[in-house]
Amino acid sequence: MPEYTGYEGRSLEFLKSNNIVVGDSVKILSDLTYSGIIMPRYEHSDNMHIVLKLNSGYNVGLEIEKIKKVEKNEITRKIIEKKGKIEPTQGLPKILLLSTGGTIASKIDYRTGAVTPILTADELNASVPELAKIANIDAQVLFSEYSENIMPEHWLAVAKKINEFEKSDYSGIIIAHGTDTMHYTSSFLSFSLAGFPIPIVLVGSQRSSDRASSDAALNLIGATKFITTSNPKGVYVVMHLDESDNTIACHLGTRVRKNHTSKRGAFQTIGGSPAFIIAENQIQENFSGDYFKIKEYQPKIKLDTKVALVKYHPGYDPNLLNQIVEMGYRGIIFEGTGLGHIGKTMYESVKKAKGKGIFLGMTSQCIDGRVRMTVYESGRDLLNLGIIPLENMIPEVALVKAMWVIGNYHDSEEIKKIMLQNVASELSD
Amino acid sequence: MPEYTGYEGRSLEFLKSNNIVVGDSVKILSDLTYSGIIMPRYEHSDNMHIVLKLNSGYNVGLEIEKIKKVEKNEITRKIIEKKGKIEPTQGLPKILLLSTGGTIASKIDYRTGAVTPILTADELNASVPELAKIANIDAQVLFSEYSENIMPEHWLAVAKKINEFEKSDYSGIIIAHGTDTMHYTSSFLSFSLAGFPIPIVLVGSQRSSDRASSDAALNLIGATKFITTSNPKGVYVVMHLDESDNTIACHLGTRVRKNHTSKRGAFQTIGGSPAFIIAENQIQENFSGDYFKIKEYQPKIKLDTKVALVKYHPGYDPNLLNQIVEMGYRGIIFEGTGLGHIGKTMYESVKKAKGKGIFLGMTSQCIDGRVRMTVYESGRDLLNLGIIPLENMIPEVALVKAMWVIGNYHDSEEIKKIMLQNVASELSD
Numbered sequence: 001m002p003e004y005t006g007y008e009g010r011s012l013e014f015l016k017s018n019n020i021v022v023g024d025s026v027k028i029l030s031d032l033t034y035s036g037i038i039m040p041r042y043e044h045s046d047n048m049h050i051v052l053k054l055n056s057g058y059n060v061g062l063e064i065e066k067i068k069k070v071e072k073n074e075i076t077r078k079i080i081e082k083k084g085k086i087e088p089t090q091g092l093p094k095i096l097l098l099s100t101g102g103t104i105a106s107k108i109d110y111r112t113g114a115v116t117p118i119l120t121a122d123e124l125n126a127s128v129p130e131l132a133k134i135a136n137i138d139a140q141v142l143f144s145e146y147s148e149n150i151m152p153e154h155w156l157a158v159a160k161k162i163n164e165f166e167k168s169d170y171s172g173i174i175i176a177h178g179t180d181t182m183h184y185t186s187s188f189l190s191f192s193l194a195g196f197p198i199p200i201v202l203v204g205s206q207r208s209s210d211r212a213s214s215d216a217a218l219n220l221i222g223a224t225k226f227i228t229t230s231n232p233k234g235v236y237v238v239m240h241l242d243e244s245d246n247t248i249a250c251h252l253g254t255r256v257r258k259n260h261t262s263k264r265g266a267f268q269t270i271g272g273s274p275a276f277i278i279a280e281n282q283i284q285e286n287f288s289g290d291y292f293k294i295k296e297y298q299p300k301i302k303l304d305t306k307v308a309l310v311k312y313h314p315g316y317d318p319n320l321l322n323q324i325v326e327m328g329y330r331g332i333i334f335e336g337t338g339l340g341h342i343g344k345t346m347y348e349s350v351k352k353a354k355g356k357g358i359f360l361g362m363t364s365q366c367i368d369g370r371v372r373m374t375v376y377e378s379g380r381d382l383l384n385l386g387i388i389p390l391e392n393m394i395p396e397v398a399l400v401k402a403m404w405v406i407g408n409y410h411d412s413e414e415i416k417k418i419m420l421q422n423v424a425s426e427l428s429d
Numbered sequence: 430m431p432e433y434t435g436y437e438g439r440s441l442e443f444l445k446s447n448n449i450v451v452g453d454s455v456k457i458l459s460d461l462t463y464s465g466i467i468m469p470r471y472e473h474s475d476n477m478h479i480v481l482k483l484n485s486g487y488n489v490g491l492e493i494e495k496i497k498k499v500e501k502n503e504i505t506r507k508i509i510e511k512k513g514k515i516e517p518t519q520g521l522p523k524i525l526l527l528s529t530g531g532t533i534a535s536k537i538d539y540r541t542g543a544v545t546p547i548l549t550a551d552e553l554n555a556s557v558p559e560l561a562k563i564a565n566i567d568a569q570v571l572f573s574e575y576s577e578n579i580m581p582e583h584w585l586a587v588a589k590k591i592n593e594f595e596k597s598d599y600s601g602i603i604i605a606h607g608t609d610t611m612h613y614t615s616s617f618l619s620f621s622l623a624g625f626p627i628p629i630v631l632v633g634s635q636r637s638s639d640r641a642s643s644d645a646a647l648n649l650i651g652a653t654k655f656i657t658t659s660n661p662k663g664v665y666v667v668m669h670l671d672e673s674d675n676t677i678a679c680h681l682g683t684r685v686r687k688n689h690t691s692k693r694g695a696f697q698t699i700g701g702s703p704a705f706i707i708a709e710n711q712i713q714e715n716f717s718g719d720y721f722k723i724k725e726y727q728p729k730i731k732l733d734t735k736v737a738l739v740k741y742h743p744g745y746d747p748n749l750l751n752q753i754v755e756m757g758y759r760g761i762i763f764e765g766t767g768l769g770h771i772g773k774t775m776y777e778s779v780k781k782a783k784g785k786g787i788f789l790g791m792t793s794q795c796i797d798g799r800v801r802m803t804v805y806e807s808g809r810d811l812l813n814l815g816i817i818p819l820e821n822m823i824p825e826v827a828l829v830k831a832m833w834v835i836g837n838y839h840d841s842e843e844i845k846k847i848m849l850q851n852v853a854s855e856l857s858d
Contacts, residue, residue, distance in 0.1 A: 146770070146805060146806075146807055147766070147767075148741075148765070148766050148767065148770035148771060148772050148807055149772050149773050149774075149807065150743055150772075151743050151744060151772065151774065152743055152744040154743075155743070179767060180766035180767035180768075180770055181742070181743050181766055184742060184743050185743075258766075258767065258794075258795050259795055259796060259797055260795050260797045260798040261767055261768050261769070261793045261795045261797070261798030261799055261800060261801070262768065262798050262799065262801065263798065266795065266798075305744040305746070307744075308746075308749065309740055309742055311738055311740050311764075312577075313610070313613060313738060313825065313828060314579055314580050314581055314583075314584070314610050314613050314614075315580060315581040315734040315736075315832065317734070317737075317756075319756065320737065320752070320753070320756075323749070323752045323756075324749070327746075327748065327749075327752075335740075336577070337576070337577050337609035337610055337687075338576075338577065338608060338609035338687065338690055339609075339690050339691065340690070341575070341577035341609055342577060343577050343578050343579075343580065344578050345578075345580065364690045365687075366687050366688055366689050366690045366695065367688060367796075368688055368689045368690070369689040369690030369691050369692065369695070370690055370691065371690060372690070372691070376575060377575075378575055378577055378578065396742060399742060403744065
C-alpha cells in the first residue's frame with residue numbers, strides 16, 4: 001500500500017500527481033536543487049509543504065507552490081516505518097532510547113510557527129533511518145515535557161528508570177531531552193547514578209526534527225556513534241559543536257552549559273574543550289581518565305529541593321535572603337561576583353543563615369574560572385562567615401549537587417565534605 | 430634627596446648597597462634577566478622584594494635573595510613622583526580620572542597574599558608614567574570600595590559627579606573601578622547619562638598594580654589612548670582582550686560581562702566583538718554608529734532598587750516569587766531558560782505579580798542570543814501572562830535598566846516602552 005503518512009489535501013495531491021510516496025528518493029528543483037528522501041508528516045502540519053530528508057541528515061520543508069520539478073530515483077527507494085517497527089540487525093550493539101520530550105521530539109506547526117511535542121521515541125528512532133545501521137535501538141517514552149517544565153521529580157523518574165538497566169545488555173542509554181534544562185538533568189544523573197556501568201547520553205535539538213535546519217538527526221547519530229565506539233562510563237550531553245553540519249560535541253554532563261538561546265552549537269564545555277568531538281568517521285578524544293570519581297555503582301536517587309540559588313548583584317536586598325532562611329531552606333548556593341564575593345550588606349543575613357545550619361556554598365556568576373576567596377578582604381570575611389568556596393563548579397551544577405547531597409546526607413560536616421568531593425568530574429583543573 | 434619610597438630594612442639596604450634609587454632604569458639578573466624601572470613601594474609590603482616596572486608596562490616583584498646581579502643604566506633615569514605631582518604638558522588633551530576603588534587602586538600584601546585598596550587616584554596616575562605623555566590627567570578619589578560593595582547609591586554618586594563635567598574641557602572621563610561589578614556600573618551610567626558629550630571609560634585590573642602580571646598600567650594606557658584618539662560618545666569598559674600583553678579591548682558598557690573569575694581578559698562583549706581593539710599604535714574600530722540612541726543629553730540620575738532578578742531553574746519554588754511580590758517589588762527580571770521560558774509551576778505566581786502591576790521582563794540565562802517567546806507553547810503562555818521579552822538584553826543589564834526606568838518613569842505603559850527602546854546600545858542586532 002502506498003505510504004503517504006501525514007499528507008493530506010494539496011500535499012497528498014502533489015505526491016500522487018508526481019507518483020511519489022513517503023520513502024522515495026527524489027531530486028527536487030525549487031529555489032535550489034534538493035536531493036533526499038520524502039519523509040512522513042504528522043498532525044499539526046499544513047498542506048502546503050512536503051518534507052524531505054536531505055543527504056546531510058537534515059529535514060527540509062519545501063513549499064509545494066515553489067517546486068518547479070520533481071525527479072524520482074527509482075532504485076534507491078528506502079523504507080521508512082510508520083511506527084518504528086525497525087527490524088534488529090544481528091550483531092549490532094543494543095541501545096536504549098528514552099524520550100522525555102523537548103524539541104528533539106517535537107514538530108513545528110507550519111500554520112502558527114510554534115513547536116509542539118508530539119514525536120514518540122519510536123517515531124524519533126524511525127525518523128533517523130541511519131541509526132538502524134549503527135545499533136539496534138529500543139525506544140521508550142518516559143514523558144513528554146519541554147525541559148522548562150522538567151522538575152526535580154522528573155530527574156528522579158529518569159534516574160530510577162535508568163537504574164533498572166544496570167544489568168542489561170545495552171551498550172548505552174540515550175535520553176532525548178529538551179535543551180533548556182538538559183544540563184541540570186545531566187548533573188542530577190551524574191550524581192545520583194555515579195558509577196553507572198554504561199554511558200548515559202543526553203541528546204536534544206535546537207530546531208525541531210521537521211525543520212530545514214534541524215540538528216536532531218545528526219545529534220542522535222552522534223550520540224549513537226559515541227556509545228558504540230567509545231563507550232566510556234559517564235553522563236554526557238551530545239549536541240552540535242557549532243554551526244557546521246558535520247561536527248558533534250560530546251560534553252561532560254557536569255561541565256556543560258547552554259550558552260546561546262538559538263544556535264545549534266548552543267552548548268559549551270565551561271573552561272575547556274568538549275570531552276569528545278564526533279566527526280564523520282572518527283572520534284577525537286580530549287578527555288581521558290574516569291568521569292566518575294566514585295568507582296562502585298551505588299545509586300543515591302534522592303534529593304531535597306529546599307536549596308536556593310542566590311545571584312548577587314548591586315542592590316540585592318538582604319531581606320530576600322532572610323526570607324529564604326525563614327522559609328526553611330537547607331542549602332543556599334550563591335552566585336557571587338568575580339572570585340566569589342557578595343557585598344558587605346549581606347553579612348548579617350549570611351550570619352542568620354549560618355546560625356540555622358544552612359549549607360552555604362559560593363560559586364561565581366562569571367561562570368568560567370575558579371572562586372578564590374583568600375585574595376581579597378571581602379572573600380576572607382565570607383570564609384569566616386562559613387561560606388564554602390566551591391572551586392570551579394558551575395553555579396547550576398552546584399545547585400543540583402546541593403539538592404542531591406542534602407537529600408542523601410544529613411550530617412552537616414558530611415554535606416560539606418561531599419560538596420567539595422569530586423563525584424562526577426564537576427570539579428576540573 | 431634619594432628616593433626610596435616604601436623600601437625599608439632589607440630591601441632599602443639592597444637598593445643602597447647597589448647604589449640605585451626609585452626611578453632608576455636597571456637590568457637585573459635573577460631567574461631571568463629583567464629590564465625596567467625601580468618602582469616605589471607602599472605599606473603592606475614585606476622587605477624581601479623590590480618592584481620593577483618592566484618595559485612591557487607590567488610591574489614585577491623580584492625577591493632580593495634570588496637576584497644575582499644589578500646593572501644601572503645611568504642615563505635613562507626617570508622621575509617618579511611620590512604624590513602624583515606631575516606637571517601638565519602644554520597641548521596635550523585633558524582627562525579626568527575618578528577612582529572608586531577596586532584592584533586597580535589596590536596593592537598586594539606580600540606577607541598575607543591578600544589585596545587591599547590603598548592607592549589614591551593620584552598615586553595611580555603617578556604609577557603609570559606613560560600616561561603623562563599622552564594626556565594631562567586630573568585625578569580625584571570618589572570613594573574606595575571593592576566593587577562587590579558598590580551599591581546603587583554609589584552608581585548615583587558617580588553619575589552625579591560625572592554630570593558636573595558636562596561642560597568641561599576634558600576629552601573624556603576615566604573611572605577606575607573594581608572589576609566584579611564594573612559592568613553593572615557601566616550600564617547604569619549608560620542609561621542615566623545617555624547622550625553625555627564626552628566618552629566615559631571604566632577601567633579596572635584583574636591583578637593589583639604592584640603584582641608581576643598586573644594589567645592595571647596597560648588598561649589605563651589603553652583607556653587614555655582610546656579617549657585621545659577615538660573620542661566617541663558612550664560608556665565603555667576597557668580591559669585586556671586576552672592573556673596577551675599588547676592588546677586592549679574596549680567594550681560597549683551595556684554589552685559586556687565579566688566571564689572569567691581571574692583571567693586578565695575576563696571581560697567579553699556578548700554576541701559580538703569588542704567595539705574597539707587598542708593595540709600598540711593603532712585602534713581597530715569594530716563598532717560604528719552611535720552608542721547613545723538618545724541624542725540630547727538629559728541626565729536622569731534616579732533609580733528604584735525594588736527590582737528583583739529571578740533566575741529560574743528546575744525546582745524553583747514559586748513561593749519565592751510570591752515573597753518578592755508581597756515585598757512590594759515594582760519590577761522583576763526573569764533569567765529564564767533557553768529562548769525565555771520558566772516552568773508551568775510559576776504561572777500562578779506570575780499572574781499574582783502581574784495583578785499587582787509589577788513590570789515583568791524576560792531575559793535568558795544562556796546570556797548569549799535573543800529571547801523569542803513565540804516559538805514554543807510555553808513562551809506564548811508567558812507572553813499571555815504579560816511577561817515582556819527583552820530581546821537580547823543581558824540579564825544584568827536588564828536588571829539595571831529596570832531599576833533606572835522604574836526610578837524615572839511611573840506610567841506602566843511608559844515603563845514598558847522605555848524598557849524595549851534602545852537607549853544605549855543595550856539591544857543589538
